[in-house]
Amino acid sequence: xxxxxxxxxxxxxxxNLQLQQDFIPPPLQKNTFSIRQHMTNDVHIATMKHLYERSxxxxxxxxxxxxxxxxxxxxxLYIPTENMIRTVYxxxxxxxxxxxxxxxxxxxxxxxxxxxxxxxxxDSAVKICAVISDKMHTN
Numbered sequence: 001x002x003x004x005x006x007x008x009x010x011x012x013x014x015x016n017l018q019l020q021q022d023f024i025p026p027p028l029q030k031n032t033f034s035i036r037q038h039m040t041n042d043v044h045i046a047t048m049k050h051l052y053e054r055s056x057x058x059x060x061x062x063x064x065x066x067x068x069x070x071x072x073x074x075x076x077l078y079i080p081t082e083n084m085i086r087t088v089y090x091x092x093x094x095x096x097x098x099x100x101x102x103x104x105x106x107x108x109x110x111x112x113x114x115x116x117x118x119x120x121x122x123d124s125a126v127k128i129c130a131v132i133s134d135k136m137h138t139n
Contacts, residue, residue, distance in 0.1 A: 080116030083108070087115070088128040101125035 038044055087104055096104070105120045119128065 080114050083113050084115050084119050085128060085132065087113075088125050089132060091125065092129055092132070098122045098125045098129075 087108055088101070091098070091101060091104055099122055101122050101124075102120055105115060108115055118124070
């Protein structure tokens with residue numbers, strides 16, 4: 001079954017085709033109707049009401065505990081970056097050449113410091129130093 005749209009596309013006349021804004025293809029009409037009906041379903045309304053009441057029942061203390069737990073998880077992701085920045089800062093303060101950066105990284109690893117898996121090269125130390133300098137001069 002070909003429609004006017006199929007014929008126009010195959011003939012290359014699609015420039016003249018104007019689709020209506022409210023046109024929904026027949027297979028999607030049923031899905032759209034189902035979704036609209038679902039929102040008025042008693043089970044859906046009861047579930048949403050339960051979730052709303054439950055979210056309001058959480059005390060301030062419980063909310064702070066959850067936030068603290070997520071903050072701690074986020075902090076764990078940044079520890080290797082903090083350690084690397086501190087290492088580069090110490091190198092700069094000690095006036096050590098950036099060529100020695102890989103040796104400092106190895107030393108830190110031997111001491112069990114978690115430095116992650118990036119920024120072991122000299123070029124990385126130069127970039128980290130530039131970021132530290134920029135932050136110190138803007139604040």
